Amino acid sequence: MMPKDSCDITSKNADCCSSATHNEVDYKNHWNTVYTKYEVSKLGWYETESSPILELISNCELKKNDPILFVGAGSTTLIDSLIADDFTNLIANDISKEGLETLKKRIGKQSNLVEWLVDDLTQPQELNKIASVKLWIDRAVLHFFTEAEDQETYFNLLQSKMALNGYVILAEFNLSGATKCSGLPVKRYDVNILADKLGNNFQLLNAFDYVYTMPSGDKRNYVYTLFKRIK
Numbered sequence: 001m002m003p004k005d006s007c008d009i010t011s012k013n014a015d016c017c018s019s020a021t022h023n024e025v026d027y028k029n030h031w032n033t034v035y036t037k038y039e040v041s042k043l044g045w046y047e048t049e050s051s052p053i054l055e056l057i058s059n060c061e062l063k064k065n066d067p068i069l070f071v072g073a074g075s076t077t078l079i080d081s082l083i084a085d086d087f088t089n090l091i092a093n094d095i096s097k098e099g100l101e102t103l104k105k106r107i108g109k110q111s112n113l114v115e116w117l118v119d120d121l122t123q124p125q126e127l128n129k130i131a132s133v134k135l136w137i138d139r140a141v142l143h144f145f146t147e148a149e150d151q152e153t154y155f156n157l158l159q160s161k162m163a164l165n166g167y168v169i170l171a172e173f174n175l176s177g178a179t180k181c182s183g184l185p186v187k188r189y190d191v192n193i194l195a196d197k198l199g200n201n202f203q204l205l206n207a208f209d210y211v212y213t214m215p216s217g218d219k220r221n222y223v224y225t226l227f228k229r230i231k
């Protein structure tokens with residue numbers, strides 16, 4: 001049985017991904033198993049609509065053809081919403097090919113509006129090759145990187161790919177959030193920790209705590225932040 005403070009994979013307890021230390025986990029296999037074994041709408045991070053992120057995006061000065069990178073996109077419905085909003089230059093990244101395949105199938109013909117990048121944010125290869133982006137979106141991905149080295153790789157990639165005047169949305173478990181998700185330990189954040197990680201190239205535009213309700217009805221506490229690259 002999953003620990004009480006973990007974010008369960010689905011509305012029922014799952015047996016595929018019990019707690020493990022960083023070095024014991026094959027992350028690609030872990031996430032592919034999750035997306036193969038469970039229906040997306042039952043996952044403990046599924047949203048019918050990603051309202052807080054859409055709200056933050058509506059406050060960004062973006063052109064419809066600006067490049068938007070969603071890291072650790074999985075099968076998020078946010079891609080569907082951005083396509084419906086006429087954004088035409090979307091990049092969906094994930095370590096899990098299965099997660100992205102599920103999303104690709106769901107959006108069907110419009111999948112050609114998206115560049116699909118299966119790559120590991122903690123050992124980026126394909127991600128290193130992309131041109132700069134005007135919006136970086138992360139919901140519930142960074143918090144899985146509990147090792148300082150992985151966080152450093154993540155923020156180095158972000159710094160190298162963010163265009164001047166571009167925006168960064170980071171939505172992670174907050175300091176009162178769960179300590180585990182999908183059987184994996186997480187690092188929790190608040191706005192100050194995130195601002196510190198981004199450094200003085202970025203200006204904070206907005207931040208708020210948000211309680212997400214999982215398909216099971218359980219609640220998870222997130223912090224949502226919007227930053228702009230100013231230098």
Ligand SMILES: C[S@@+](CC[C@H](N)C(=O)[O-])C[C@H]1O[C@@H](n2cnc3c(N)ncnc32)[C@H](O)[C@@H]1O
Nearest residue numbers: 031045072073074076094095096120121139140
């Ligand atoms: C909790 S899910 C969130 C999915 C999506 N962001 C959403 O809001 O629906 C975490 C996602 O991060 C992806 N992920 C985990 N580690 C990753 C890594 N090192 N590189 C890229 N993606 C990763 C997982 O495959 C999974 O899709």
